[in-house]
Amino acid sequence: MTATASLPGIADPVYSRVRERIRQDIFSGYFAPGARIPTAALGARYGVSQMPIREALQQLQGEGLVTIAPNRGASVRRVDARFISNIYDIRAALEAMMVSRAVETIGDDGMFALYAAERRFEEAASRGDTGAAVAANLEFHDAVFPLADNPEAVDVIARHAELLQSLRRRFGYGPHRMAAIIAEHRQLLRAFEQRDAAAAALVVKTHCEHAKRDLVVQAGFAAPEAEKRA
Amino acid sequence: MTATASLPGIADPVYSRVRERIRQDIFSGYFAPGARIPTAALGARYGVSQMPIREALQQLQGEGLVTIAPNRGASVRRVDARFISNIYDIRAALEAMMVSRAVETIGDDGMFALYAAERRFEEAASRGDTGAAVAANLEFHDAVFPLADNPEAVDVIARHAELLQSLRRRFGYGPHRMAAIIAEHRQLLRAFEQRDAAAAALVVKTHCEHAKRDLVVQAGFAAPEAEKRA
DNA sequence: AAGTGGTCTAGACCACCTT
DNA sequence: AGGTGGTCTAGACCACTTA
Numbered sequence: 001m002t003a004t005a006s007l008p009g010i011a012d013p014v015y016s017r018v019r020e021r022i023r024q025d026i027f028s029g030y031f032a033p034g035a036r037i038p039t040a041a042l043g044a045r046y047g048v049s050q051m052p053i054r055e056a057l058q059q060l061q062g063e064g065l066v067t068i069a070p071n072r073g074a075s076v077r078r079v080d081a082r083f084i085s086n087i088y089d090i091r092a093a094l095e096a097m098m099v100s101r102a103v104e105t106i107g108d109d110g111m112f113a114l115y116a117a118e119r120r121f122e123e124a125a126s127r128g129d130t131g132a133a134v135a136a137n138l139e140f141h142d143a144v145f146p147l148a149d150n151p152e153a154v155d156v157i158a159r160h161a162e163l164l165q166s167l168r169r170r171f172g173y174g175p176h177r178m179a180a181i182i183a184e185h186r187q188l189l190r191a192f193e194q195r196d197a198a199a200a201a202l203v204v205k206t207h208c209e210h211a212k213r214d215l216v217v218q219a220g221f222a223a224p225e226a227e228k229r230a
Numbered sequence: 231m232t233a234t235a236s237l238p239g240i241a242d243p244v245y246s247r248v249r250e251r252i253r254q255d256i257f258s259g260y261f262a263p264g265a266r267i268p269t270a271a272l273g274a275r276y277g278v279s280q281m282p283i284r285e286a287l288q289q290l291q292g293e294g295l296v297t298i299a300p301n302r303g304a305s306v307r308r309v310d311a312r313f314i315s316n317i318y319d320i321r322a323a324l325e326a327m328m329v330s331r332a333v334e335t336i337g338d339d340g341m342f343a344l345y346a347a348e349r350r351f352e353e354a355a356s357r358g359d360t361g362a363a364v365a366a367n368l369e370f371h372d373a374v375f376p377l378a379d380n381p382e383a384v385d386v387i388a389r390h391a392e393l394l395q396s397l398r399r400r401f402g403y404g405p406h407r408m409a410a411i412i413a414e415h416r417q418l419l420r421a422f423e424q425r426d427a428a429a430a431a432l433v434v435k436t437h438c439e440h441a442k443r444d445l446v447v448q449a450g451f452a453a454p455e456a457e458k459r460a
Numbered sequence: 461a462a463g464t465g466g467t468c469t470a471g472a473c474c475a476c477c478t479t
Numbered sequence: 480a481g482g483t484g485g486t487c488t489a490g491a492c493c494a495c496t497t498a
Contacts, residue, residue: 008271011300011483012300013300013486013487014486014487015288015487016300016352020470037479038464038465039465039466039467040465040466042298042319048487048488049487049489050466050467050488050489051281051468051486051487051488052486052488054467055284055285055288055486058245058285058288058292059291059473061291061292062288062289062291063292063294064382070242070243070246070466070467070494071243071465071466071467071493071494071495072466072494072495073463073465073466073467074466082380086380086381086382086383087382089380089383090324090327090380090382090383090386092321092327093323093326093327093383094323094324095444097319097320097322097323120386122483149321150316150320151316152294152313152316152317152320152390153316153319153320153323153351156320156386160382166465177236193480204495216473237468243466243468244467244468245467245468268483268484268485269484269485269486270483270484270485278468279468279470280469280470280471280485280486281467281468281469281471281486281487282467282468282469284486285467300475300486301474301475301476301484301485301487302475302476302483302484302485302487303484303485303486387496461497461498462493462496462497462498463497463498464494464495464496464497465493465494465495466492466493466494466495467490467491467492467493467494468490468491468493468496469483469487469489469490469492470483470488470490470491471487471488471489472486472487472488472489473485473486473487473488474484474485474486474487475483475484475485475486476482476483476484476485477481477482477483477484478480478481478482478483479480479481479482
């Protein structure tokens with residue numbers, strides 16, 4: 001028996017570690033959206049050959065994080081208001097579907113996890129700790145989605161949400177968004193308590209719609225004129 | 231200017247052509263679901279080195295067609311009843327979302343394309359030509375989805391639908407399915423005529439639900455006991 | 461007309477499975 | 480222990496873009 005731990009990630013193939021490294025470099029802003037990702041430079045930066053880097057990039061293309069053009073290589077996926085809108089529309093549709101299922105299958109332990117995540121989110125929000133709030137928000141969602149028993153849908157959301165999360169980390173939430181999120185989460189909790197699948201689905205859809213608008217504004221793709229348009 | 235045609239696919243890189251070749255070999259049944267895909271054998275079969283094959287496989291993994299395990303290589307994605315169900319649930323959610331949009335944006339030309347595709351589908355169905363029916367069915371969907379102006383959602387559906395299409399080609403439709411599809415399509419056309427987004431969304435959801443059940447039965451994952459269960 | 465950078469090949473390395 | 484097959488490296492090739 002070897003001494004290598006069973007922990008994943010430390011003994012993974014090079015292309016796998018490189019993939020995570022590139023992902024990190026994209027999220028940290030080292031590679032900005034739209035920027036080329038030259039394999040030779042990455043080979044020097046990471047200390048490996050070009051082929052595992054190419055493989056990592058192919059995988060990241062599958063996740064939608066980068067785009068690859070024949071004979072022109074990889075670039076970080078460009079994000080604009082339309083892309084953000086489309087991704088949030090996908091999330092709204094899938095999360096509504098999953099929440100409807102989760103309402104019917106959730107048990108006491110699931111409800112407990114939901115309450116705990118929500119409490120952590122509200123604490124982070126009251127401290128103004130955006131990083132902790134984003135984390136707790138993810139935790140909240142991660143407590144709901146597995147209950148729908150549709151890992152493929154969870155995967156689709158996770159892949160597309162990555163770019164949005166990096167934007168969220170960079171730009172944060174709008175001034176009134178935190179309070180709105182708390183209110184919307186509590187609405188969702190109430191729908192769960194009452195086992196009201198339709199209400200939960202509706203809450204999630206409006207939740208995503210509001211999150212979309214807030215992120216578009218925060219990322220600077222649109223003026224906040226919609227706040228008081230009447 | 232070169233003499234190379236602007237047609238894509240003929241002058242693409244090797245990994246791109248290999249990717250389509252593998253896709254073909256999966257759909258044709260040369261690689262059955264769950265089967266290993268050895269790179270060395272493919273190198274001999276396609277006459278290329280192993281690396282472009284690896285890249286093609288990484289891309290196909292991104293599409294969900296194959297799975298890659300570290301140090302164990304690629305295998306064709308295994309499909310079971312639960313996977314089929316999950317994919318159809320994703321399709322139902324996304325297609326309902328997109329159809330709701332399409333109802334609001336469709337014009338006369340779009341309606342014309344819809345009628346034409348439906349007519350071709352019904353002709354193929356009356357001839358009992360399953361292959362032409364599958365093609366016309368795709369055509370019908372392709373006439374609707376672009377109207378939603380959400381290429382990311384179209385992409386998600388297309389990627390996941392590929393495996394289902396191959397199953398459909400292999401196993402065909404159930405005895406009463408053709409007539410039901412025609413009825414459901416006509417319901418959808420009526421919803422489009424009346425610009426009723428909610429009705430269209432509902433039709434699409436039940437359409438996907440029925441298609442799911444039929445495919446699960448046709449693929450041999452479940453007995454057709456649900457036909458008369460009351 | 462070089463130069464840049466993506467793409468491909470051949471072979472060596474190494475992890476895992478079989479005898 | 481040996482074999483099978485996935486993984487990685489170094490270098491050559493070639494498409495596209497600079498001047």
